[in-house]
Amino acid sequence: NGNHWGYSKENGPDVWHKNYPVALGSRQSPIDIPRQVSHDPSLGPIVLDYDHCTSINISNNGHSVVVNFDDTDDRSVIHGGPLENPYRLKQFHFHWGGKGCDGSEHTVAGNSYASELHLVHWNAVKYQSFDQAATAPDGLAVVGIFLETGDDHRWLHTITDAMYMVKYKGSVTDFKGFNPKCLLPSNLHFWTYLGSLTTPPLHESVTWILLKEPIVVSEKQLGKFRLVLFTGEEEDQRLRMENNFRTPQPLKGRRIRSSN
Ligand SMILES: N/C(=N\S(N)(=O)=O)N1CCCC1
Numbered sequence: 001n002g003n004h005w006g007y008s009k010e011n012g013p014d015v016w017h018k019n020y021p022v023a024l025g026s027r028q029s030p031i032d033i034p035r036q037v038s039h040d041p042s043l044g045p046i047v048l049d050y051d052h053c054t055s056i057n058i059s060n061n062g063h064s065v066v067v068n069f070d071d072t073d074d075r076s077v078i079h080g081g082p083l084e085n086p087y088r089l090k091q092f093h094f095h096w097g098g099k100g101c102d103g104s105e106h107t108v109a110g111n112s113y114a115s116e117l118h119l120v121h122w123n124a125v126k127y128q129s130f131d132q133a134a135t136a137p138d139g140l141a142v143v144g145i146f147l148e149t150g151d152d153h154r155w156l157h158t159i160t161d162a163m164y165m166v167k168y169k170g171s172v173t174d175f176k177g178f179n180p181k182c183l184l185p186s187n188l189h190f191w192t193y194l195g196s197l198t199t200p201p202l203h204e205s206v207t208w209i210l211l212k213e214p215i216v217v218s219e220k221q222l223g224k225f226r227l228v229l230f231t232g233e234e235e236d237q238r239l240r241m242e243n244n245f246r247t248p249q250p251l252k253g254r255r256i257r258s259s260n
Pocket residue numbers: 118120142196197198199200201
């Protein structure tokens with residue numbers, strides 16, 4: 001409907017609280033990660049078991065480009081770190097800026113990255129569906145990976161090459177057999193804290209696991225993200241999809257823990 005949420009002045013993060021009052025809640029995301037974070041030796045490593053990967057398609061939902069996975073069994077799960085159960089991979093997507101502007105959601109000591117990749121997982125041990133898990137305080141686990149600009153990323157082209165197929169909001173195309181393990185940095189040291197979805201409905205159901213080491217992608221590859229539009233094929237306005245990020249939210253006394 002007309003007042004659907006987005007990232008413009010009229011429907012963006014500053015007014016989401018009107019339709020989603022939890023936007024002003026006590027565990028909202030993203031946040032700024034301060035320079036000094038308490039190290040928790042009891043935090044084991046995060047383990048990503050993506051070997052029988054089951055990507056299905058890539059789509060443009062009008063807010064981001066999303067790669068969806070078959071989550072009907074435990075073929076792609078993460079466990080360990082702060083998690084008490086394995087969490088099943090549901091989808092991954094990106095947030096990015098405009099030309100030459102930064103576009104990550106979380107910041108580190110006040111610094112933004114060019115983009116941020118989110119791998120969204122749900123607790124299929126305790127909940128029967130993603131939607132049910134998405135409203136539970138321990139329902140979701142999102143792995144965040146920062147993207148910084150530099151050389152071409154060896155594997156990102158498989159995703160950026162598919163972007164022209166999902167130019168318009170509502171478009172979807174086959175995207176089978178992609179294993180997001182190829183998008184991970186060399187080491188999995190992380191920060192973790194309890195937060196929320198960074199887009200409406202902003203449910204406070206996410207255990208965030210942010211990898212400290214960014215991956216490197218080229219400006220050319222990032223430029224292909226900006227070929228995608230917020231708008232649908234039938235709309236007369238053609239709005240380039242960029243700056244689809246929420247800015248850091250108040251920490252409100254939350255503890256952030258650091259792995260090794
Ligand atoms: N906001 C979201 N993920 S995020 N940006 O918090 O990782 N999602 C909305 C529905 C499915 C995932």
